[in-house]
Amino acid sequence: MIETWFPHMSNPRMIEELLGCTVDTIIMVLTSALISFLFGLIVGVVLTITRSDGLHPNKLIFNILDKTINILRSIPFLILIMILIPATRLIMGTSIGVNGAIFPLVIGTIPFYARQIESVLSEVDHGLIEASEAMGCTTVEIIIHVMLHESIPSIVRVSMITIVNLIGLTAMAGAVGAGGLGDFAIRYGYQNYQTDSLWVSLAMILLLVSIVQCVGGIIVKKTTH
Amino acid sequence: MIELNHVTKTFASKSGNVHAVNDVSLTIDTGTIFGLIGYSGAGKSTLIRMINLLEKPDRGSVMVDGEDLTKLRNVELRKKRQKIGMIFQHFNLMEALTIQQNVAFPLRKSGLTKSQITQKVNALLSLVELSDKADSYPNQLSGGQKQRVAIARALANDPTILLCDEATSALDPQTTESILALLKKLHASLGLTIVLITHQMSVIKTIAKKVAIMENGRIVEQGDVYDIFASPKAQITKKFVDSTTQMASITSLIDAGYELMQCDPNEQLIQLTYIADSAAQALISKVSRQFDVDCNIVFGTVEVIDGKPLGQLIVKVNGKSADMVEAIDTIRQANVKVEVIRS
Ligand SMILES: Nc1ncnc2c1ncn2[C@@H]1O[C@H](COP(=O)(O)OP(=O)(O)OP(=O)(O)O)[C@@H](O)[C@H]1O
Ligand SMILES: [Mg+2]
Numbered sequence: 001m002i003e004t005w006f007p008h009m010s011n012p013r014m015i016e017e018l019l020g021c022t023v024d025t026i027i028m029v030l031t032s033a034l035i036s037f038l039f040g041l042i043v044g045v046v047l048t049i050t051r052s053d054g055l056h057p058n059k060l061i062f063n064i065l066d067k068t069i070n071i072l073r074s075i076p077f078l079i080l081i082m083i084l085i086p087a088t089r090l091i092m093g094t095s096i097g098v099n100g101a102i103f104p105l106v107i108g109t110i111p112f113y114a115r116q117i118e119s120v121l122s123e124v125d126h127g128l129i130e131a132s133e134a135m136g137c138t139t140v141e142i143i144i145h146v147m148l149h150e151s152i153p154s155i156v157r158v159s160m161i162t163i164v165n166l167i168g169l170t171a172m173a174g175a176v177g178a179g180g181l182g183d184f185a186i187r188y189g190y191q192n193y194q195t196d197s198l199w200v201s202l203a204m205i206l207l208l209v210s211i212v213q214c215v216g217g218i219i220v221k222k223t224t225h
Numbered sequence: 226m227i228e229l230n231h232v233t234k235t236f237a238s239k240s241g242n243v244h245a246v247n248d249v250s251l252t253i254d255t256g257t258i259f260g261l262i263g264y265s266g267a268g269k270s271t272l273i274r275m276i277n278l279l280e281k282p283d284r285g286s287v288m289v290d291g292e293d294l295t296k297l298r299n300v301e302l303r304k305k306r307q308k309i310g311m312i313f314q315h316f317n318l319m320e321a322l323t324i325q326q327n328v329a330f331p332l333r334k335s336g337l338t339k340s341q342i343t344q345k346v347n348a349l350l351s352l353v354e355l356s357d358k359a360d361s362y363p364n365q366l367s368g369g370q371k372q373r374v375a376i377a378r379a380l381a382n383d384p385t386i387l388l389c390d391e392a393t394s395a396l397d398p399q400t401t402e403s404i405l406a407l408l409k410k411l412h413a414s415l416g417l418t419i420v421l422i423t424h425q426m427s428v429i430k431t432i433a434k435k436v437a438i439m440e441n442g443r444i445v446e447q448g449d450v451y452d453i454f455a456s457p458k459a460q461i462t463k464k465f466v467d468s469t470t471q472m473a474s475i476t477s478l479i480d481a482g483y484e485l486m487q488c489d490p491n492e493q494l495i496q497l498t499y500i501a502d503s504a505a506q507a508l509i510s511k512v513s514r515q516f517d518v519d520c521n522i523v524f525g526t527v528e529v530i531d532g533k534p535l536g537q538l539i540v541k542v543n544g545k546s547a548d549m550v551e552a553i554d555t556i557r558q559a560n561v562k563v564e565v566i567r568s
Pocket of ligand 1: 237264267269272
């Protein structure tokens, strides 16, 4: 029965391969997520405070970041990967495999994440910031204790969206030799017409996405008061 | 003592410059409750925010206890701000922190130990009667309770000044009363200087000792609350005073042409304002006899302001015009303010 529906995926070697690819995907997603979150958070904060109505308005810094993000976000990811190949080689030592994928994934994700952080932080009640200023807080204290701390549930929410987005990008990166589930789907499902392998890799991706969403939901619930 | 000297703040907007605060000078003595009243957009918030320099004046100086805040470096200014508490219309509590954490927030840099902070926060919470809510979160509290938390937080660093920007405007009348009572209690027990903004004259009447009336970025009138109520000079002040005594409804009756308020040629409708209960009614029957005029008391009220009674009467006088003039003169001489509303 299983063999009729899953002629290729019932093969233990394929299952092993699938699990390997899943692990690759997880590694790529988590590593690039961590790096992107760090930089995206910084960029998002800087955008928020340098805005004309921010804590330290600065037209120059704001415009540079703002325009760069807009440009990066308008480049299709597949093209971005190819454009970045020389830089990727330089920084990661290789442009293929898991390591080669991380750099373009990070560059593709930072602008996306920074924008979301910017929009989350801009929703922090201005009155709160005013109250903290009146209490004698420094800008750094306001950023950490008020803007970021008060937005934890929203930050978790956009982080989960970003991870889900990253899972999609990772699959795309698979198309150009990054490995992972996208690569698996293309190699077996698309090039070798193994429809069952295609469906199984899809199921795996959906499983990862739902785990992320589930975990995110729990954290949001725990941090919302 | 707080002294604002010729402070000015102009905002640029699309429709031209807005002179939010226009050359205002103001002195607030230590230990007073000072009310600042005006309609929306008058510049009240901009002015009160200058006292802790949240708003930096374009010109002028802000002296707090002899120190010009506009001259301080940022570090010094932040130190100074810890000694100037502030509460707001929308409370501005941290939603992610418990009540106890909210009150402890300004104490992070106080140098107190953890247990000292806990002790202090508990004392503050019992001062505002919220000890049982220590572990709740702000959105589990009512508006009045949130404002109490905000007050506790504002007092954490033992400030000498408390700024209140429409602290009761989001609250119902009963809760407003209780917050004002709390502020009064704190004023008495801690010797706080309180500056409060409102657009309700009733708030001023309940709590303030001094009041300034603000319009279009300027202070149009200021003085002891009692004096302002007894003899408002500017048009806007009269409006505010009328809004809390019942005179406003009487005035509208007059405007609406209500029969009792209409005057025949030999009649006058006069308004008497008398300080303390200087037996105005006896005075009226005296002049009535003396000058052969009929006096018909249409309306009367006594307000207690700053602990002293302030009476108002509306009287319809009927008689020969020469007699009426003399009668009114006599009343005036007895230190009763007379205003002819209609003749
Ligand atoms: N940051 C700002 N930028 C531009 N205009 C401002 C700014 N702050 C205040 N204003 C303008 O200055 C004027 C006075 O504002 P302010 O907030 O001091 O008034 P207010 O008396 O407190 O009014 P309300 O009772 O509505 O709070 C208003 O016309 C307002 O639009
Ligand atoms: Mg205001």
